[in-house]
Amino acid sequence: MIRVAWLILRKDLTVEVRSKEIVYTTLFFAVSCVLVFAFALVREGRGPEDGAAGILWIAVMFAGNLALGRTFERERQSETLRALLLAPASRPAVYVGKLLGILVLLFGAELLLIPLVALLFQARLLAHPFWLVAIMATGTVGFAAVGTLFAAMLVRARSRDVLLPVLLYPITVPVIIAGVRGTATLLQPELDGGIIRFWLALLVTFDVVFVTLALWTFEAVMTD
């Protein structure tokens, strides 16, 4: 499984490095989103309390939705998803490979978004880098785990661009809420270790449940 996942990840990254299509579109969209919120909400250099956490996660969600759609659209256009499914590799390995590709793109987007939000909203996002990385990583994994499954499922649906967010956002709301609350906790002047550990544990639980369910159902979803 690891070998196949690595092959698919490496292939996806090579394709993206050549085309830069997803990187440019997701970053442009996510940065625009943050800028619009900054213009609307920041007064005299200060944003609303905890607002930075919500805006960061909204930008990640929108960027993720775009990246998921484009990644599978690319496989659909050249019918290469069929070729992946025809290979003797286990279908969960194909899922893991695609999931890792999405995660690399989203983590890359977050590397730009976090300092941008911190700067525009004067938020103390970088005050606790370890906890921030833990919250962002677990939240992103939970969101991308469900998103990768749904994007693969919808690849042949005519209204896939509409259906993906309609299905994805309601199911990932618990992950996003936990991510926003966990990130907001980091913005407080005094860090409450108990609360941050609670949100992190919740996110890890979501990750385990979502990834397990996706691995379990991917074979059935992609056959027929």
Add this chain to the structure above:
Amino acid sequence: MSPSIPPGSSASLGAGLDFDHVTVDDVSRHFGRRRAVAHVSFVAARGSIIGLLGPNGAGKSTLLAMLATLLRPSGGSIRYGTMQATGAPPALRGRIGVLGHDLFLYPELTARENLGFFAGLYGRRDADAAARAALTRAGLADRGDDLVASFSRGMRQRVALERALIHEPRLVLLDEPFTGLDEASTAALVARLRGLRESGAAIVLATHDLDVADGLLDEAIFLRDGRMVESLSRPEGLRTAYRRAMTGPIRS
């Protein structure tokens, strides 16, 4: 001519799952209430080329998708040697090569990268060497580092055929392989298919191109509205037989 493929010779995944024939036994497939394939039976033995002939919507591609294990039959069974398709391990797919109407190539990758990726995916440990050999067979050794996006349809088709064969499959499935090819590319593809037949592969191809198929096929299966209306061994004069099959009664 391609080298012969003795059973179990492949270095790819599924090498232990060899079979010398594929049996399609009374296979049907429905999509909701629509019947795509109904009660089709034939045997594809090693060293033979079976042609699926019929108009658009006759069920050729659906039949190929079932043979490729991408679709499950709604009725009947497909057996690879003695192994049932239903419940077969993923490694079985390592013995099947598919060239679809879409070529299954990444246009943003070079021909070498495409072939190397699929060689790796099919478990070839010597993926780079396999890609190099495939490029030579395709006559594209000097274009291996060019992006597939820059290739003509004929060149892409040659790369796609080598992609489908890179793991030395026992069963080769081709969907409209002659579409969009010029005369020289068609002749090269026909020669490659004859070589594969001599090397012991079972080949099932769906085509509209009766002139090319004439003299190439060991068995022609005529499909109409998902039903098998006629089958001919060593067919000659396919155009006449096709006209007869498409206008005559459907055999029960």
